[in-house]
Amino acid sequence: MGEGGAAVPKGRVENAIRQLRTERGLTQQALADAVGATRQTIVAVEAGKYAPSLELAFRISRAFGRPFEEVWRFRPE
Amino acid sequence: MSRAEHYSWASLLGLVAVFWWFQMRLLDGVHIVDLPASALLGVYVTVIAATTVIEIAIAAVLAAMSGKSTAKDERDVAIDRQASLNERIFMIAAINILIWQALMEGVFGRHPYPRIDLSHLPTLFFSLFAVLFGGEIVKRILTILPHRLQTSHG
Numbered sequence: 001m002g003e004g005g006a007a008v009p010k011g012r013v014e015n016a017i018r019q020l021r022t023e024r025g026l027t028q029q030a031l032a033d034a035v036g037a038t039r040q041t042i043v044a045v046e047a048g049k050y051a052p053s054l055e056l057a058f059r060i061s062r063a064f065g066r067p068f069e070e071v072w073r074f075r076p077e
Numbered sequence: 078m079s080r081a082e083h084y085s086w087a088s089l090l091g092l093v094a095v096f097w098w099f100q101m102r103l104l105d106g107v108h109i110v111d112l113p114a115s116a117l118l119g120v121y122v123t124v125i126a127a128t129t130v131i132e133i134a135i136a137a138v139l140a141a142m143s144g145k146s147t148a149k150d151e152r153d154v155a156i157d158r159q160a161s162l163n164e165r166i167f168m169i170a171a172i173n174i175l176i177w178q179a180l181m182e183g184v185f186g187r188h189p190y191p192r193i194d195l196s197h198l199p200t201l202f203f204s205l206f207a208v209l210f211g212g213e214i215v216k217r218i219l220t221i222l223p224h225r226l227q228t229s230h231g
Contacts, residue, residue, distance in 0.1 A: 037150040040079040044152065044227035053151050 011076040018046045020064045020071065035059040080143050081153035082224040084135060089217035091131035096210045099124055103203045110199065117202050124206070156223045164216035171208040 021031055028042045035042075037056060044050035045060075052060070061071045078086075102120050103109055112120075140148075179195050195201045 038079045038081075038148075038153065040082070040224065040228045041150050041152040047227075049227040050152055056151060 009076050011074050012048070013051060013072060014048065014075050015045065015060075015072050017042070017060060017071065020066065021046075024064070031060070031063060034063045079153065079224065080139055080148045081157070082221060084139055085217050085220040085224070087135045087139070088132065089214065089221065091135065092128070092210060092213050092217065095124060095127045095131070096214070098127075099206065099210070100203075103199065109197070109203050111197075112199050114198060117199060121202075121206075152227070156220055159223070160216045160219040163219050164212045167215045168208055168212040171211060175204055175208070 017031075021028070028046075029039045032039045032042045035056060036059065037052075041050065041052070041056075045052050045056075057072055058068065061068045064071060099120065103112070175193065175195065178191075178193055182192070182194075193200060193204055195204065
């Protein structure tokens with residue numbers, strides 16, 4: 001961190017996984033199988049209790065066939 | 078429950094069971110029984126064999142139960158890594174407590190801390206094994222907790 005640098009605003013990463021999954025009639029287990037994760041990880045990511053790696057985030061976006069920024073968004077606080 | 082969480086629960090129960098047997102052999106109330114070295118060796122071999130058999134049995138049962146779903150993913154690995162770090166911190170703290178009280182014993186003879194006579198073989202044996210068991214039990218608990226908290230509703 002450089003001296004005099006502006007403070008970085010806090011924020012949180014949100015996702016549209018539940019909405020996209022429901023639209024497609026996908027179960028959490030089906031999505032988990034498609035991206036190589038456990039169902040519990042999908043539950044935790046949907047609930048915002050686990051921040052996935054960049055790789056898993058990309059895998060989830062690809063599983064929905066949507067651009068990354070449509071599935072994931074940063075909301076400054 | 079994921080396979081990693083099932084494993085942690087089963088392993089925790091196994092560890093607690095073996096530790097219960099271990100402390101029944103070594104403790105009489107709060108005092109350590111004066112067992113000969115040969116008996117301690119028997120306890121050591123039994124504990125190592127029991128924990129090894131239990132871990133293999135748990136792994137085999139869980140492997141047979143799991144279907145085609147992913148057995149362990151990045152979240153399981155991250156939780157396991159954090160739990161291992163906390164286990165190490167616990168063990169460093171516990172070993173330092175043993176060192177500290179041994180030094181206090183050597184320097185002052187009398188001290189206000191609970192006395193652990195590490196020159197007594199059964200006491201040394203029990204103390205070191207208790208640290209090992211404690212570390213493993215802490216790790217299992219700190220693996221189960223995040224699994225529960227991250228997948229709980231609300």
